Amino acid sequence: MKFVDIYRVKTFVVPEYVDLVMQGILSIDDLKVGNYRNVMWQSKDGMEQFVPSDESVPTEGEVGEKTTVTSFRIEFSIPRDEALLRKVIEEGIYPNHPWDEPVIQVSEEKEARKHE
Template sequence: MKLVEIYRVKTFVIEENLEKVKQGVLSIDSLQVGNYKNVMWQSQPGVEQFVPSEDAVPTEGGIGEKTDVASIRLEFSIPRDEALLRKVIEEGIYPNHPWDEPVVQVSEELEART
């Protein structure tokens, strides 16, 4: 067993755009873990809440009003390479996500590999 330094990337997306975001990410990196590729995790729909400000361009809801939307948490890991991370976010997630300000969370972690 060895420990590999990775970035864990999480984003939240509505079901209608889930496959588009997944394919955008996979067009940048195959998400390989050992002998498996396209390795991703997704949760059951939860509820995302927000209030768009005057500068927002909301896909859902209106300026100044609280909006609740069912969304899915999509999570995956990539090697700890900042250039790859930026490319995955800027070219894989952002152009395929419906929100003008998608939430993308990144943490540095260790992943066990055989």
């Protein structure tokens, strides 16, 4: 067993875009963990709320009005490589996510690897 440095990436997506965002991510990295690839997690049926400002380009809701939608959390880890992280976000998530400013959270963590 060993510990590896990773980025844990989380984003929140309305259900109809989950597969598209996941495919975008996987087109950049195969998300390998040990002897497995395409390792991702989904947490379903959360609620997301926002109020679009005058400068926003809302996919849902109206400028100045509170909007609440069902969203899923997609979570995955990648090696701690900033160039890869930027590519996953800029080429995998952004072009496939419906929001003009998606929430993407990144943390530096360690993961245990039994088979690496």
